[in-house]
Amino acid sequence: MHVELNHLSISELDNDKASQIIESCVHCGFCLATCPTYQIMGDELDSPRGRIYLIKSALENNQFSAKSLKHLDRCLTCRSCETTCPSGVEYGQLLEIGRDFMETKRTKLQSLYRFIIRKVLLTPILFKPVGYFFRHSKVTTKSLKPNNVRSKVLLLGGCVQPSLAPNINHSIKNILAKLDVEVIDGLQSDCCGALDKHLAASKSAMKQVKRNIDKWSLQLNSGIEVIISSASGCGVMVKDYPSLFKKSDPYYDKAIIVSSKTQDISEYLANKDLSEFRLSETNISYHEPCTLQHGQKLSGLVESILSQFGYIKKPIKDSHICCGSAGTYSIFESEISNQLLVDKLENLNASSPEMIVTSNIGCLMHLQKGSSIPVKHWVELLDV
Numbered sequence: 001m002h003v004e005l006n007h008l009s010i011s012e013l014d015n016d017k018a019s020q021i022i023e024s025c026v027h028c029g030f031c032l033a034t035c036p037t038y039q040i041m042g043d044e045l046d047s048p049r050g051r052i053y054l055i056k057s058a059l060e061n062n063q064f065s066a067k068s069l070k071h072l073d074r075c076l077t078c079r080s081c082e083t084t085c086p087s088g089v090e091y092g093q094l095l096e097i098g099r100d101f102m103e104t105k106r107t108k109l110q111s112l113y114r115f116i117i118r119k120v121l122l123t124p125i126l127f128k129p130v131g132y133f134f135r136h137s138k139v140t141t142k143s144l145k146p147n148n149v150r151s152k153v154l155l156l157g158g159c160v161q162p163s164l165a166p167n168i169n170h171s172i173k174n175i176l177a178k179l180d181v182e183v184i185d186g187l188q189s190d191c192c193g194a195l196d197k198h199l200a201a202s203k204s205a206m207k208q209v210k211r212n213i214d215k216w217s218l219q220l221n222s223g224i225e226v227i228i229s230s231a232s233g234c235g236v237m238v239k240d241y242p243s244l245f246k247k248s249d250p251y252y253d254k255a256i257i258v259s260s261k262t263q264d265i266s267e268y269l270a271n272k273d274l275s276e277f278r279l280s281e282t283n284i285s286y287h288e289p290c291t292l293q294h295g296q297k298l299s300g301l302v303e304s305i306l307s308q309f310g311y312i313k314k315p316i317k318d319s320h321i322c323c324g325s326a327g328t329y330s331i332f333e334s335e336i337s338n339q340l341l342v343d344k345l346e347n348l349n350a351s352s353p354e355m356i357v358t359s360n361i362g363c364l365m366h367l368q369k370g371s372s373i374p375v376k377h378w379v380e381l382l383d384v
């Protein structure tokens, strides 16, 4: 059911959720200190508190302009503000509702540009040649197979990762084969829906989410133990699926099951006996993606796994701050994105590492763009 707000339509679920999130903000301003865009722009309207105010004003009084939309566009959706907020404000969810609602202020040219980028990224036949051109790694050997299958997992493909860095999932398959785990490959076309959702294409995102839930529920019922994500950006989206449905929606219970069965590869490996493995390089700097630390709240987990193999954790300045990748942000907001990249690389390189590692394909490609040393997914170092 939709409610009409001065001729603009918003679903009842989004309207209720937005009101409840807006009410939970006590305007303390603690979040300003950890917001990258506020640090760079110095404008309250480019802070979480300012954006909450803009969304409130849009939803309650229909007071918004193209400028308001620009302030929302500049948000990285890094959710650093959520980690800092003492009141538990679910800012990320509110932002997406606000973006959907304010999308009407976008010019036709901007909308067309966004549509083209979205379609290219999400259509494997269109993205494969682009991915080949920008390819970060390639696979030259066959993946290992387990000797005795003890369990079966579904490994999410990701929409861009298979074309850009196929070695990531190849390494995971080799690692899991040694642990006697059979991997079922997720399809490249089974995108998690995050790209659509973050670009205010909610209808398209919801279609994809429902398709995934139907398909993965069947797979979970036929022997798949866990759904593994090697891109923390996809993982956080799938874990958040229940928040997209009303409790009375038939998809809600299925979304809870899919979400509870989804793990980042670090969660899956954390409780496994990894004594037969070693790291191909230990002088590394680890960049923890926002989607892992602020989204999935798994801060420190990858480094605790790496430390079993002689990696010594080094403090990295501003490790809570986004690298500027943020999905398609680096395409649409390149100036802020590049500034964050320069700062991030300076901080990661302060200890003179041989390599930078991370947990998300977007961060990996973005960091590699400006880095003179290799940038890899941390699982690739275990596949030796």
Ligand code: SF4
Pocket (backbone or CB within 6 Å): 024, 025, 026, 027, 028, 029, 030, 031, 032, 048, 049, 081, 084, 085, 086, 087, 088, 089, 091
């Ligand atoms: S979002 Fe949280 S930290 Fe920021 S002003 Fe509101 S209550 Fe304070």
Ligand code: SF4
Pocket (backbone or CB within 6 Å): 034, 035, 036, 037, 038, 046, 047, 048, 051, 074, 075, 076, 077, 078, 079, 080, 081, 082, 091
């Ligand atoms: S999500 Fe990140 S960029 Fe956006 S308001 Fe929160 S801290 Fe700032």
